[in-house]
Amino acid sequence: MSSLSLPVFSCSLDPASVSRRLADQTADAITRRGHRATVIDLAALSLSPFDNDRVFDSDAFGEVHRIIDEADGVVLAFPIYNWSPSSTVKSLIESTGATGAGRRAAWFDKVVTxxxxxxxxxxxxxxxxxxQSLMLDFKCIVNPYTAYFSERDWEGDQLRPDRADRLDKTMSVHVELAQLLQGRTYSSDWEV
Known part of the structure; x- marks a missing residue:
């Protein structure tokens, strides 16, 4: 079985980000399974907020678009603010999912966790x-095992053992879905 490319995007701009720590642990769980899992820290890349204009000219845009487009699956690690995913993760999806002017969305048919x-x-x-947006717009397969951790799930810098097991199971499902879908016979594009 070949090694899969399963990048992990850390989608927090907080210098003391807990989701960045989770991104690192996630990448470790994937690499232990024999696959490639680089952490892409959006705070270090300085990806411009989505404006449907200048963001496409940035080096950061080109890099993240290529990584997502070439990936077998993508993990998005992000904070929940005000009962919603952070604006940084949404901006990443908006910019790399935009089309027009010869651009093609990078997200079609990806396994996303x-x-x-x-x-x-x-x-x-x-x-x-x-x-729902990733599934309907880009025909992504969204892992039904979301790894969700609150402040109560930590003992110091480590997840409690039962919660670490949840992260591990979530990554097992992510890898298995990506492996199963490697041989898919279809390719999606914008369609209703």
Whole structure:
């Protein structure tokens, strides 16, 4: 079985980001399974906010678009703010999913998994609209195992053992879905 490309995007601009720590742990869980999982830290790339104009001229845009387009699956690690995924993750999807002027969205047919950091355990459904958009717009396969962690799930810098097991299972499902869909016979584009 060949090694898959399964990048992990850290979608927080917070210098002390918990979701960045989760992104690192996620990449470790994927590489332990024999696959490539580079963490792409959006705070370090300085990807411009989506404006449907100048963002496409940036080096950061070209890099993240290529990484997503060439990936077998993508993990999005992001904070939950105000009962919703952070604006940074939405901006990433908007820019790399935009079409027109000869551009093609990078997201078509990707396996996507969410890894979320939140203050409280009450926002577990916050990823629903984002998942629906990825599925309907880009025909993504969204992993039904979302790894959602609140402040209560940590012991110091480590996830509690039961919560670490959830992250591990979520990555097992992510890898398995990507492997199963490698041989798909279809290719999607904008269609209704």
């Amino acid at each position: 969410f890894v979320c950091a939140a203050g409280l355990p009450h926002s577990t459904m916050a990823t629903g609209p984002l998942a």
